[in-house]
Amino acid sequence: RWRGAAYSNVMNFMEAYPQARQISLIRNYRSAQVILDCAYRLIQNNNPERFEVKAGINKRLTGLQGGGAAPQHLHFDTHSSEADGVARMIKEKVQSGDYRYRDFAILVRSNSDAQSFLQALNMQAIPWQFSGNQGLYSRQEVKLCISFLRVAANIADSMNLYYLASSEVYRLDPASLSLCAHYARRRNISLYEVLTRLVALEDLAGLPDAFKDKAAAFVSDLEKFLARAPRESTGRLLYGFLTDTGYLKGLTSVQSIENETKIQNLAKFFGLVQEFSLVTKEDRVATFVNYLDLLIDAGDDPPTAEADLDTDAVNVLTIHKAKGLEFRVVFMVSLVQGRFPWPRRRQPIELPDELIREVLPAGDSHIQEERRLFYVGMTRAKEELYLTSAADYGGSRLKKVSQFVSEAMGKPCEEASKQKASALEAISRFAPPQESAAPAAGSVASGRQIHLSYYQIDDYLTCPLKYKYVNILRVPIMEHHTVIYGRAMHDAVTKYFLFKKSGKKVELGDILEAFRQSFDPQGFLDIKHQEERSRKGQEALARFFAAEEKSKTTPVFIEKDFSFTWEGVRITGRFDRVDQGPEGTLIMDFKTSEIKTQKDADKRVKESLQLDLYALAYQSIFRVLPDKVALYFLESGIIGTRQVSDDDLGKIKDNIRMAAEGIREQRFAATPAYMACTYCAYSQICPSSAGRE
Numbered sequence: 001r002w003r004g005a006a007y008s009n010v011m012n013f014m015e016a017y018p019q020a021r022q023i024s025l026i027r028n029y030r031s032a033q034v035i036l037d038c039a040y041r042l043i044q045n046n047n048p049e050r051f052e053v054k055a056g057i058n059k060r061l062t063g064l065q066g067g068g069a070a071p072q073h074l075h076f077d078t079h080s081s082e083a084d085g086v087a088r089m090i091k092e093k094v095q096s097g098d099y100r101y102r103d104f105a106i107l108v109r110s111n112s113d114a115q116s117f118l119q120a121l122n123m124q125a126i127p128w129q130f131s132g133n134q135g136l137y138s139r140q141e142v143k144l145c146i147s148f149l150r151v152a153a154n155i156a157d158s159m160n161l162y163y164l165a166s167s168e169v170y171r172l173d174p175a176s177l178s179l180c181a182h183y184a185r186r187r188n189i190s191l192y193e194v195l196t197r198l199v200a201l202e203d204l205a206g207l208p209d210a211f212k213d214k215a216a217a218f219v220s221d222l223e224k225f226l227a228r229a230p231r232e233s234t235g236r237l238l239y240g241f242l243t244d245t246g247y248l249k250g251l252t253s254v255q256s257i258e259n260e261t262k263i264q265n266l267a268k269f270f271g272l273v274q275e276f277s278l279v280t281k282e283d284r285v286a287t288f289v290n291y292l293d294l295l296i297d298a299g300d301d302p303p304t305a306e307a308d309l310d311t312d313a314v315n316v317l318t319i320h321k322a323k324g325l326e327f328r329v330v331f332m333v334s335l336v337q338g339r340f341p342w343p344r345r346r347q348p349i350e351l352p353d354e355l356i357r358e359v360l361p362a363g364d365s366h367i368q369e370e371r372r373l374f375y376v377g378m379t380r381a382k383e384e385l386y387l388t389s390a391a392d393y394g395g396s397r398l399k400k401v402s403q404f405v406s407e408a409m410g411k412p413c414e415e416a417s418k419q420k421a422s423a424l425e426a427i428s429r430f431a432p433p434q435e436s437a438a439p440a441a442g443s444v445a446s447g448r449q450i451h452l453s454y455y456q457i458d459d460y461l462t463c464p465l466k467y468k469y470v471n472i473l474r475v476p477i478m479e480h481h482t483v484i485y486g487r488a489m490h491d492a493v494t495k496y497f498l499f500k501k502s503g504k505k506v507e508l509g510d511i512l513e514a515f516r517q518s519f520d521p522q523g524f525l526d527i528k529h530q531e532e533r534s535r536k537g538q539e540a541l542a543r544f545f546a547a548e549e550k551s552k553t554t555p556v557f558i559e560k561d562f563s564f565t566w567e568g569v570r571i572t573g574r575f576d577r578v579d580q581g582p583e584g585t586l587i588m589d590f591k592t593s594e595i596k597t598q599k600d601a602d603k604r605v606k607e608s609l610q611l612d613l614y615a616l617a618y619q620s621i622f623r624v625l626p627d628k629v630a631l632y633f634l635e636s637g638i639i640g641t642r643q644v645s646d647d648d649l650g651k652i653k654d655n656i657r658m659a660a661e662g663i664r665e666q667r668f669a670a671t672p673a674y675m676a677c678t679y680c681a682y683s684q685i686c687p688s689s690a691g692r693e
C-alpha cells in the first residue's frame with residue numbers, strides 16, 4: 001500500500017479493464033539521466049512485483065534534462081560527522097556562487113532523523129526549514145491555541161491550564177506552578193482555584209512574590225476571556241487571545257522562518273475553526289472543543305503548513321512530504337539498515353491474509369514498499385544526488401549501510417572508507433541548539449508563473465508587507481464588519497440577477513432572505529450597530545429591487561470568473577456583471593461603500609484601477625475592449641460610468657509589472673503610510689505600522 005492506496009489496484013487494472021489503452025509515460029523532465037538510471041536499477045529489485053514486468057512494457061525513463069552528476073554514496077564514521085559533512089558540502093557549494101540554499105533538500109525517512117542535520121546546519125549558520133510528518137495538532141503554537149480554547153470551555157481543566165500558564169505567552173515559573181498543581185491535586189480542587197486564592201493559601205505562602213504577581217495577571221486575563229466566551233464566536237475569541245496577549249505581534253516582529261511557519265500553522269488552525277463555524281448553529285468555544293475532540297478521536301491530524309520553496313533556505317523534509325517536489329541537489333541521509341528500510345511494524349490488529357480483498361504481492365511487501373519510497377526520494381533530485389550513511393548512530397552495535405544503497409549504486413558499499421568530522425566540529429556539536437538562521441532575500445524560481453488578482457496587486461502596491469501577511473503567511477484576521485456587510489449585499493444582488501437571467505420570477509423577499517443568510521452578526525461594534533447595518537442593507541436592497549424591476553437590461557454574465565496571462569503573470573478575477581446592449585458592452589462592479597453624489601461616484605470610477613484591470617481582462621479574453629466600465633453603489637443606487645483609454649490600460653499594466661517584479665524578487669519590506677496603516681487589518685500586529693494606535 002502507498003499511504004492507504006492499494007498497490008494491487010494498479011497491478012490488476014488491465015485485468016479489470018481489458019479494453020483500456022496503454023500509454024507509457026517515459027519522458028522525464030526533472031532528473032538527469034544518471035539519476036534516473038540509478039533509481040531504475042534500484043527498483044528492479046522489486047521485480048517481478050512491478051507493473052512494468054507484469055504488463056510487459058518498458059517503463060525505463062528517459063531524462064530530458066541534460067547534464068547532472070553521477071549519484072554518490074558518502075559513508076561517515078558517526079551520525080554527527082555525517083550531518084556535519086552534509087552541512088559543510090552545502091556551505092561550500094553555496095560559497096562557489098552556483099547554488100542558493102533553496103536548491104538543496106535533505107530527505108529523511110522519519111522526523112527523528114532530522115535533528116542532527118538541523119543542528120549541523122545551525123553550526124554553519126545555514127538557514128533551513130523543516131517539514132516533518134508531525135501533524136498540525138502537535139505543533140507548539142497550535143497546542144497553545146487548543147489549550148486556550150479548552151480552558152475557555154472548561155476552566156477546571158487543570159492540565160491545559162498548566163500548559164497555558166507555562167507557555168511562552170504567560171511564562172509562569174514551572175517550579176512554582178508545579179507546587180500549585182500538586183497542592184490542587186492533593187486537595188482535589190482545580191489549579192484555577194488555587195491560582196485565584198494564591199495569596200490566601202498559607203501552604204503556598206513561600207512562593208516568590210514575582211510568581212504571585214504573574215499568576216494574578218494570568219487569572220485576570222483569563223477572566224476577561226471567560227467573560228467574552230458566551231458572547232463571541234470561537235474564531236473571534238481565539239483571535240482576541242492571540243492579539244490581546246501580544247503573541248501574534250511577537251511572531252510578526254521578529255522575522256525568522258520559525259516564526260513564519262508558526263503563523264502559517266495558526267492560519268491553518270483558524271481555517272479549521274472557520275469550517276466549524278460554517279456547519280454549526282452554535283459557534284461557541286464549548287461546542288468547538290467537543291467538535292475538536294471528535295475529530296481527534298477519529299484520528300484527524302491535518303498536515304502542517306507546507307514549506308515555502310521560494311524561501312532561500314535548505315529544505316529538510318521527510319520523503320513522504322517531498323513527494324511531488326524537486327530540488328537541484330538532494331541528500332538522502334541516515335541510509336542504514338533499521339532506519340531505511342524502516343523496520344516492519346506490526347499492525348495493532350493483524351488482518352489474516354484470507355480476509356484481505358486485494359491481491360497481495362509475492363515476496364516481502366514491506367521491503368518492496370520501502371524501496372518504492374526510496375525511489376521517490378531519489379527522483380526528487382534534478383542534478384545531483386548524494387546517498388549518505390554512517391557506521392555509528394549510538395547504541396552498542398555499528399550499523400550496516402542500507403541494502404538500497406548498494407542496489408541503487410549497483411555495487412557493494414565501501415564501508416571501509418569512512419569520512420570523519422574535524423575535532424572542532426565534534427566539540428561544537430554540544431553547543432546549545434539555535435533557531436534557523438534568517439533566510440537571505442531570494443526570488444521566485446525563474447520560469448515559475450505567478451498568479452495575481454486585482455486585490456493582490458493592490459495589496460502589494462499599498463504595502464508589500466501587507467501582501468506578505470495576506471497571501472504568503474496568511475496571518476489570521478477577523479473579518480471587518482464592512483466586509484461582512486459587503487458580502488451579504490453582494491450575495492443578495494447576485495441572487496437577484498441569477499434569477500432574472502434564468503427567466504425566473506424573483507420577489508423582494510427572496511433577495512432579503514439571501515441577505516439575511518449571509519449577514520454574519522460578528523464583528524459589528526455592538527448590537528445597535530449590527531441592527532442598523534442590517535436595516536440599512538435591507539432598505540438599500542428594496543431600492544435596488546424597485547429600480548432593477550423597471551430596467552429592461554438583463555446581464556449576459558453575472559459573477560463570471562476570468563483568467564488570462566500577461567507577461568508571465570496569470571491574472572484571475574471575477575466580473576460582477578457584464579451587460580451587452582445597444583450601447584455596447586458594459587462591465588459593472590458592485591460597491592457598498594457610502595457614495596452619496598454623482599460627482600463622488602464619477603471620481604471613484606475615474607480613479608478605479610480595478611475597472612482598468614477588468615477592461616484589460618475583457619480585452620485579453622474577447623479580443624475587444626468593453627465600451628464602458630461602471631461602479632454601481634448599492635447603498636445610494638448611484639452608478640458612475642466611464643470609457644477605458646489606452647492610457648488607462650498602460651497604467652494598469654505598469655502596476656501589474658511593478659507588483660509582479662517585487663513579488664518575484666521577494667521584496668516585502670513595509671511601506672507604512674498613515675492612511676494605509678489606519679485601514680490595514682494588520683495594524684495591531686504589524687511592527688512597522690504608522691496608523692492610529
Ligand code: SF4
Nearest residue numbers: 463466672677680686
Ligand atoms: S500596518 Fe502599515 S506597514 Fe504594516 S502591513 Fe499594514 S500597511 Fe503595511
